[in-house]
Amino acid sequence: MAKGLSGSGMTAPKHKYDSAFPGFEPGEERRAMRYCLVTLVASAVLVFAIELIFRGDIVSTLGFFVQPFKPGWTTVVLFTLILIGLDALLGRNYQGVMIFAPVTLALAFIGHQKSRYLGDPLYPTDFLYARQIVELMPLLVRERPWTGVALGAGILATIALLIALWLGWRRRTSTLRYKARLARLTVAIPLLAFFVSIMDYAAFSWTRDRLQIIPMMWDQKENYNSNGFALAFALNVPMAHVVAPLGYSDKAIETIARPEVGAVVPEDKPDIIMVMSESFWDPMTLPNVSVTPDPIPTVRAARAGSVFSPEFGGMTANVEFEALTGFSNAFLPAGSIPYQQYVRAPVPSLATFLKSEGYSARAFHPGTNWFWNRTAVYADFGFDDFQSEETMPYMAKRGPLASDEAMTDQLISAADASEEPFFYFAVSLQNHGPYEPTRYSDTTRVVQAPISQWARDSLASYAEGAADADINLKRLMDWAQKRERPTVIVFFGDHLPPLGPVYVETGFLKDNVAPRKEAPDQMRLHRETPLVVWSNRTGPAKDVGSISPAFLPYHLLKAAGITHPYYTDFLGQISERYNVVDRNLLLATDGAATADWARQKEIAPLIRDYRYLQYDMMFGKRWSAPDFFPETVNKLVAHTS
16 A cells, blocks of 8 residues: 555655654654743843842843853853753753752852852852851851841742742643653753863863853952853862973972971970961951950060961961961962862871971861861871860850860860970861851950941950950960970961951951952951961060961971971072962062962962972872971981981
């Protein structure tokens, strides 16, 4: 019969599933085209909403879309492919958006809040310390409880709504045929895979360049502004991998001048205590603000200089990393957190060296031991012991957190019980933000300033905590003064406090946080915290200046009369030329400032060698270890003078 039909010129009837667009609703080309168009529009709306939430500015958001060859429309196409792929996997049209939209909108909201309070956008690596954020939530909610209640209710309502939409949509729509799902995946997956392949910012991509996606890893604020939240976030995914600096090799390490000194300690080994005081700063730096009585008289009298913090209002671990290792965050990807990403094996530190010289090396922090991954990091740094909330005796609280007085008691008690020379590193907790006006019921400081009552009370809470830190530094110094053993104390603040609106109301800042890039004098104003370097034999050091935390090991060992091939010889050479090595700024000892130095084709040989040594010891072959870090090669290299 088939032959007869063919011979008679008749054709078989067209099956309803035959289609010019196989896989997209077979036989119904209009519905397939409508699906693609609706998905494209949904993607455009979603991208616009994400940018509006993240930027918080309609003008900036519109500007991101008005230029057709900018990354905004590339992001729309990317989102369209993702939604098509998700629909294929889930088996129903438009169901992917029910998962993708809430997740991306939530990320944009979190990114906006992080930019507002910490000055940095959201990075993929931030989720490595999501537990820290959860741990801090009670403190944040304590300041604004009704905001916390509203946020919690909003989250629960959103989840309930999404579940209802999901179940309702699945009941009302039919599943896609496997042929249709396969066709969508055949289109989406190769294109998405290609897109992933061009997002490594360390490698040149002709396609990425043509799409006007320009990785600006040296300026993350501009990176997110130019490329948009989604693409900038994606560009930061490879930051966990640190690329070797150009020119790094065994020959490059060999060309670095060999140290002129070895590891030498005095015969009467001095005990060393380093205290990094949470958010310690002088509140009277704020314009038109006075605090009576003076909250930090001890620090003011003994001040050696300032620490130029690489952070503002948070990210304590990055300051701590520099202070203990003598390495710099300037040589690591912007937004990275070495404690979370890079310290996965032994890394030389002050603890490593001093322990090799017969010291007991212990760390103290009255917070939880997992915060900032400190337990593992301190072990890799060579500390013998880490005393935390879990292992310390009960720590009396002042306000909601363990008091500086209790932490100082613990330091003194441990020191009095030690028969061997010791290196103690302590991180306080009491003055951690936020600074709710009702934090202390017995405030002893009065703030006078032409600002709102809430801001004045919040500043009073902060000043009270700063005063407690100062009082306990004096206790520690008075105790050390009575000791027969030589004792060195280093005390500094990790970063300016997250005072938020107080900065704006006093005119100290235009926004709640300081920008990453400013004029050098403004960067110093917004990054410097007080530094004390004191010895019970020689008193306070003076005229240290404003230094990066990475130079603290040099000044600490210098005050103790100890030499080391890296910490005093090499860092000493750098300290003669530079005070600050920051990702965005080099400050020379003569006051000369070099902005965006890392983007220049050639950098100063001394800074280049600094970067080589850091990479070599953290990620490379450790060719420099025998000469610069002998304690990592020989377990004991004790020499005395």
